[in-house]
Amino acid sequence: MKLLIIDDEPEILKKISILAESNGHSVKSATSVESLQHILKAKSFYPHVIILDRILNGVDSISLIPNLKTAFADSRLLIVSAIDTASEKALALDAGADDYLAKPFSAVELLARINALTRRKSLYDERATLQVGNLILNKEERLAKVQSTSLALSQKEFQLLYMFSSNPGKIFPREILLEEIWQSSSEIESKVVEATINNLRRKLEASSASVAIKNMRNVGYWLET
Numbered sequence: 001m002k003l004l005i006i007d008d009e010p011e012i013l014k015k016i017s018i019l020a021e022s023n024g025h026s027v028k029s030a031t032s033v034e035s036l037q038h039i040l041k042a043k044s045f046y047p048h049v050i051i052l053d054r055i056l057n058g059v060d061s062i063s064l065i066p067n068l069k070t071a072f073a074d075s076r077l078l079i080v081s082a083i084d085t086a087s088e089k090a091l092a093l094d095a096g097a098d099d100y101l102a103k104p105f106s107a108v109e110l111l112a113r114i115n116a117l118t119r120r121k122s123l124y125d126e127r128a129t130l131q132v133g134n135l136i137l138n139k140e141e142r143l144a145k146v147q148s149t150s151l152a153l154s155q156k157e158f159q160l161l162y163m164f165s166s167n168p169g170k171i172f173p174r175e176i177l178l179e180e181i182w183q184s185s186s187e188i189e190s191k192v193v194e195a196t197i198n199n200l201r202r203k204l205e206a207s208s209a210s211v212a213i214k215n216m217r218n219v220g221y222w223l224e225t
Contacts, residue, residue, distance in 0.1 A: 001118060004047035004072075005029045006036055006064075007080070008057045012103075016051065019107050020114075032057050033064070040071045046128065046140050047075050048118050054081030054092070065096045073142055073159050076117035080105070132165045133210035133225050146207035156181055157200045164213060164223035173220040197221060 003025050007013045010031075017027045028045045030036040033056060039045060050068060052061050061079070068077060076099070079092045084102035092100050099113055130137045136145045142158055144151040153161065159181050163172070172180075177193050201213050215221040 001049070001114075002026045002028070002045065002047045003114070004039070004045065004050045004075075006031075006051065006056060006061070007053040008032060008055075009053070012053075012080075016110070019110065023111060025114075033059055036064070040067065043071075043140055047072060049076045049078060049114055051078050051080060051114075052097075054079055054083060054088075062092060062095045069096050070142070070155060073139060073155055074162065078113060078117060130162070130165055132168055132223065135161075135165065135204075135209050135211050137162055137165055146204070146209045149207045151203050151207055153200070153203065154196075156196050157203070160196060161200060164221070165211070168211075168223050168225050171216075171220040171222045177221065 001024070003020050005013060005016050005020070005027060006029070007016070008031050013029055013031065017029060020027050028039065028047070030039055050072065052064065052068070054061055056064070065077065068075070077097045078099045078101060079097045080101050080103060081088065081092075082103045089100040098117055101110065101113055128138060128140045130139070134147050137143070137158075139162055142153075142155075144153050144158060144161060160177070163180065174190060174193055178190060182192070197213055197215070204212060210225065212224050213221055214224045
């Protein structure tokens, strides 16, 4: 498993890296916004989990979440922080983080959080490039093409399409889509699922894709090839 650790404290960075590598994980690290930008631009490392310190050299790392989520659409994001309040946790989760761990934390708890975050990774094909019919997806570049035509997809549309394409024919109930893509279960977000899938359907049809998103009421959605 690949981990990207973003922390400006050398000792914490070293401890987490040693712990991760001793448990068989591949690690890449960034100690500043600048070094993180180099990793994002290189596009040569796609992590399963990102561990992000709450404050990075005085920068509020919450502001980094949108870029991280755009660059690594299906990576899991764990915030680690010395601030242990309900409001801080809510702020991070609302901004797009998948989990929040207060410092100091034990090695056992950190590994348990990483394992919990990656438990659902089997829903995604691990290859950088995936082809289903005449549809080609590149998750590192976050690009979708039908033959030579590029599709302009939002982050959620791409995540949905990549998950469907990783599991052609597999039926996903709306509840699973809400949990996996939106990390939510609210009725409001449920309506957003339908709107997002309808937009995605139109884009696939307009590009003459050989695949289509189907659904059955009260059952779920799937990709038909």
